[in-house]
Amino acid sequence: MEVMEKTEVLPLPVFDKVRFDRWGLTEMTAGRESSAATFSAHEGENGIEINGQSVNYHYLSDELKKAGVLIMHIGDAKLRYPELVDRVLGRVINPSSDQLVADNFVQYNTGAFIYVPKNIRLTEPLHLYLNHLANEQDTVAHVLVYLEQNSELTLLAESQTVGVNGGKVSLLSEVVAGPGSKLTYVNFDDFDQNTTAYLNRQAKVGQGAVVDWVNASFSDGQTLNQLTSTLLGEGAQSDVKVASFTNGRQTQGFNTEVKNVGRHTVGHIFQRGVILDSANLIFNGLGKIIKGSKGSDAQQESRVLMLSRRGRGEANPLLLIDESDVTAGHAASVGQVDDQQLYYLMSRGLPEVLARRLVVRGFVGEVLAAIPDQRLLDRVVAAIERKLNDENGTQ
Amino acid sequence: MKTLKITDLHVEIEGKEILKGVNLTVNTGEIHAIMGPNGTGKSTLSQTIMGHPAYQITRGTIELDGQDLAEMTVDERARAGLFLAMQYPAEIQGVTNFEFMRAAVNARRPEDDQVDVMTFMKDLDRNREFLSMSVEMSSRYLNEGFSGGEKKRNEILQMLMIKPTIAILDEIDSGLDIDALKVVSKGVNSMRSDNFATLMITHYQRLLDYIVPDYVHVMMGGKIVKTGGPALAKRLEGEGYAALRDELGLQIALTDEDV
Numbered sequence: 315m316e317v318m319e320k321t322e323v324l325p326l327p328v329f330d331k332v333r334f335d336r337w338g339l340t341e342m343t344a345g346r347e348s349s350a351a352t353f354s355a356h357e358g359e360n361g362i363e364i365n366g367q368s369v370n371y372h373y374l375s376d377e378l379k380k381a382g383v384l385i386m387h388i389g390d391a392k393l394r395y396p397e398l399v400d401r402v403l404g405r406v407i408n409p410s411s412d413q414l415v416a417d418n419f420v421q422y423n424t425g426a427f428i429y430v431p432k433n434i435r436l437t438e439p440l441h442l443y444l445n446h447l448a449n450e451q452d453t454v455a456h457v458l459v460y461l462e463q464n465s466e467l468t469l470l471a472e473s474q475t476v477g478v479n480g481g482k483v484s485l486l487s488e489v490v491a492g493p494g495s496k497l498t499y500v501n502f503d504d505f506d507q508n509t510t511a512y513l514n515r516q517a518k519v520g521q522g523a524v525v526d527w528v529n530a531s532f533s534d535g536q537t538l539n540q541l542t543s544t545l546l547g548e549g550a551q552s553d554v555k556v557a558s559f560t561n562g563r564q565t566q567g568f569n570t571e572v573k574n575v576g577r578h579t580v581g582h583i584f585q586r587g588v589i590l591d592s593a594n595l596i597f598n599g600l601g602k603i604i605k606g607s608k609g610s611d612a613q614q615e616s617r618v619l620m621l622s623r624r625g626r627g628e629a630n631p632l633l634l635i636d637e638s639d640v641t642a643g644h645a646a647s648v649g650q651v652d653d654q655q656l657y658y659l660m661s662r663g664l665p666e667v668l669a670r671r672l673v674v675r676g677f678v679g680e681v682l683a684a685i686p687d688q689r690l691l692d693r694v695v696a697a698i699e700r701k702l703n704d705e706n707g708t709q
Numbered sequence: 710m711k712t713l714k715i716t717d718l719h720v721e722i723e724g725k726e727i728l729k730g731v732n733l734t735v736n737t738g739e740i741h742a743i744m745g746p747n748g749t750g751k752s753t754l755s756q757t758i759m760g761h762p763a764y765q766i767t768r769g770t771i772e773l774d775g776q777d778l779a780e781m782t783v784d785e786r787a788r789a790g791l792f793l794a795m796q797y798p799a800e801i802q803g804v805t806n807f808e809f810m811r812a813a814v815n816a817r818r819p820e821d822d823q824v825d826v827m828t829f830m831k832d833l834d835r836n837r838e839f840l841s842m843s844v845e846m847s848s849r850y851l852n853e854g855f856s857g858g859e860k861k862r863n864e865i866l867q868m869l870m871i872k873p874t875i876a877i878l879d880e881i882d883s884g885l886d887i888d889a890l891k892v893v894s895k896g897v898n899s900m901r902s903d904n905f906a907t908l909m910i911t912h913y914q915r916l917l918d919y920i921v922p923d924y925v926h927v928m929m930g931g932k933i934v935k936t937g938g939p940a941l942a943k944r945l946e947g948e949g950y951a952a953l954r955d956e957l958g959l960q961i962a963l964t965d966e967d968v
Contacts, residue, residue, distance in 0.1 A: 653762070658799035661759050662813040662867060663787035672804050672812065676850070679803020 327412040329538055331596045331628055332567030337510050337536050339414055342482050344421040345451030353476055354443035356689075361385060361441030365476060366453070367424055371443070378436070384429040385440055388456055391427030398429055402458040406488035406516045406544075414512055418454055418484045425456040425485075428469065432492075435466035439687060442469060444485070446509055448477035457487040461495035461523075468498040470690055473505065480508025480535070489517035491525050493547060500528040500685055502694060507534035507562060514540040521547025521576065528684045531558035531566060532697040542571040545579035545610075556585040557681035557694075559701040560593035560625070571600040574610040574640070583614035586678045589625035590701060597629045601642060608639040618648040619677050671702065711737045711790060711874050713758070713906070717769035720750075720757050727753040729931035730769070737874060738903040742917055743910045744942060745928035746950045748964035751910045752796060754928075755879045759793040760786050773875075788817055790874030794864035794881050801851040806863065807833065809851045810870050817871070836869040840896050857884040865896040876900070877908045882916040894919030914946035929954060930961035 326335070348368035355363040355371035360378060362385050363371035369387050384395065391399050409419040426442055446453040461467055473485070483505060491497050497517070505511050511533055517525045525543055543552035552572055560566045572581030587595040601612035612635075618627035629646035651673055659669035675682075675698060685691045713735040720728040727750045735741050745751050757764045758771055760783040771778040773789055781789065801809070810833065815823045833847060840862050852860055861881055868876055878897065882890055897907060897920050909920060917925070917939060925941040926933045929950065934957055935941065945953065954961055 652799070655799045655801050657761060657783060658795065659801070659809070660783040661787055661793055661795075662809075662871065663784055663816040664812055665784050665816065666782070668812065668816070669784070672809065673801060676801050676803030679850070682803075 324410060324413040324416050327414055327540065329567040329569055329596070330598045330630060332538065332565065334536065334538055334565075334567065338482060339484070339510065339512050339538070340417065342417060342421065342452040342454055342484055344423045344454040345447060345449075346423070347447050347449055347451060349447060349476065353445055354472060354474070355441065359441050360438060361443070362387075362426060363443035363445070364424060364426060365445045366447040381434045382431040383434060383436065384427065385442070386427055388425040388427050388458065389423070391458070395427070395429070398460060399427060399458060402460045402488050402490045403456070406490060406518050407486055407514065414484065415486065415514065418456065418486045421454045422456040422484075422486070423454060426458070428457075428459045428467075430461050430465040430467050432462040433464045436468065439468040439470045442471040444471065444473050445476045446473065446481065446483045446505060448475050448479045448481050448506070448509060450479055450481065452482040452484070454484045455486075457485065459487065459489040459497065459499070461491045461497055463492040464494040465492070466496045468500070468686055470500045470687055472502045472690070472693070475506040475509045478508070480506070480510075483509060483511040483513075485511070485513050487515040489515070489525060491517060491519045491523040493521040494523060495520065496524045498526045498528070498686065500530075500687070500690065502530045502690060503533045503537070504697060505533040505535055505537070507564065509533065510536045512538045516540070516542040517544065517552065519543055519545050519547065519550040519552055522549045523547060524551045526553040526684070527555065528681065529556045530681070530685070530694045530697075531556065531568075532694065532701070533566070534562060535564055537564070537566045539566065539568045541569070542573070543581060544573045544575060545581055546575050548576045549578045550576050551580040552582075554581070554583045555681045555684050556597075557678040558587045558595060559590070559698060560587065560595045561590035561701045561704055563592055565594040567596045567598075569598045569600065571602065572612060573602040573604065574607040574612055575604045577607055578609040579607055580611045581613070583616070584680065585616040585629070586681055587618045587627060587629075588621060588674060588677065589618060589627045590621050590704070592622065592624040594626045596627070597646075599629070599631045599644065599646070601633045601644070603633070603635045603637050603640050603642065605636040607637050610637070610640045612640065612642040613644070615645045617646065617677075619674065620648065620650050621674070674698075674702070711774055711906070713875050714772045715769070716772070718754075718757070718766065718771060719768035720753055721765050721767055722753065722763055726767070727931055728757070731931070731933055733926065733933060735875060735906050735908055737906045739924065740901070740907045740920065740922045741909065741924045741926065742922040742942065743908065743926045743928055743933075744912065744914075744945060746963045747912070749928050750931045751928055752879055755793055755877045755908070755910055758877060759783060759791060784816070792868055792871060792873030792876040794861075794868060794876065794878045796879045796883065798852050798860050798864055800853045800855075802853055804851050805848055806851055807847040810867060813867065813871055833870065836866055839869070839899070840866055841892050842866060858886070858889045861885060861893055862889065865893050868900065869896060874904065875906045875908070877910070879910045880912070881909070882911055882913060890916065890919060914942045917942045927953060929959060929963070934959060
């Protein structure tokens, strides 16, 4: 109870230009439900599916087991591997950084732990399906990813709403990437329009390590997205790609940050957002270059495409530079579909609807190209089609 | 046989009249060249035929086999057999040349008879090699970062893939070195048949050495003022447009003329 009282005095996180005080994110009740069914996993793939409290799919090949790779429910991990958990939990995201973070640390009762030992390089991706059971209760989840020295992993994370009663999701994901390790972390967020989500994913990147994010934010409900890479070690790198389609009346707010701490670190942010109907989409990009990070590079490019006059979009780049020996740059824009592009495509016989789709899909093409799995890519493309079709239905 | 018939065409852009009564008939099997000084309305004519929304027809008609183009959208005109190789093709990020061209080919086919990927790839490779284009071009984004010469070749490649009935080539020779010009001309000449017509727009006679036209039209002041054979182009190269204007007794100021 002491901790509970403490959280209430912490401030809410700051998402510039995003009003979320009425979303009820401070009033969550961690659900206790389980599921009997599997919704997302495909037989034979390495990974885990967690629905509410239950693990409905779990498979690791003998080779991965023998190598010491772990993927399990976070509750199991705390019992079986407390020392490993302790090296990540609360080490990347400060538990008292704000009220929503603190609430998650107090309440979370589901989530996953993923571990790759030293020098183990996975050639096939691991799948993490973490679904929200929408039966009057909320999902409060915590994911931990720990890559030891010189290991390598591609993690494909997908989340959706199961059920029709909406609710709220709080998901914190903490990543520790040891020296020389390489992580590609793909997130496909696909919660329904009745689900309000607070998604906070952060990585600490060690010496010579690489953490590449690909976030496909396709949820239909209110969503806050925090995504942070802290480049601690010399030569650490992070490439952050975000693609989002917002439609209906939803708001999606993004804080996307890279902090250059170590020398010769490289951080690139690339964001593409498409706005339909009367939706809001706000990209806040932050490049933070700490004194001493000599020879580092921080770049960001955020672009918003408005397909509706009723929507609102913003791309706010911010660079805070406290070191002179660096290269940094930013570009941001909010615009509409280029008439010359449409004309060109139509002059080749493509009907206007198809021409528009090509331009829109092309707009997020660089993010889609970074998704290393065909089945997941197909799901994202289907989500794009769904959002565009919904739009046509409402006009 | 297909016929593109332009009758007394008047066109304005942003309230300014550019075309002032163009008459021209192009039949399949024929190669036409339109020459003329800068600012005389050659590109306006090509964009108006294709249906660029900025150009307003104020009088006259353009008909394709008797059908009024003014009643057709840009994509309908394209599917009816028209093609415009543009002077400044748009760049489209995130859409590969390959997927774009396949979409363009499929737009002409019924939904239950779309071209299969292997057949399309073979066709694309053959045409690409014919135009001496690199393998990478099919996976590159549409025109993005293409040099001027690459863009022109890519326009011709699209023409070879789409196989239009009437192709308008708007200054396809501008900015090309002699080798690239030969490649582009080779592409156009390969299309030459009784079922294909070309309307080439150019400043220079040079292009016509490689693609020999049946008819040469000279445009000045928003009208076609003279029509002849290939010899007319040679004469213009020697004497210039001003001499022809004066011979015809026209009162037209040429944009690039020294006063």
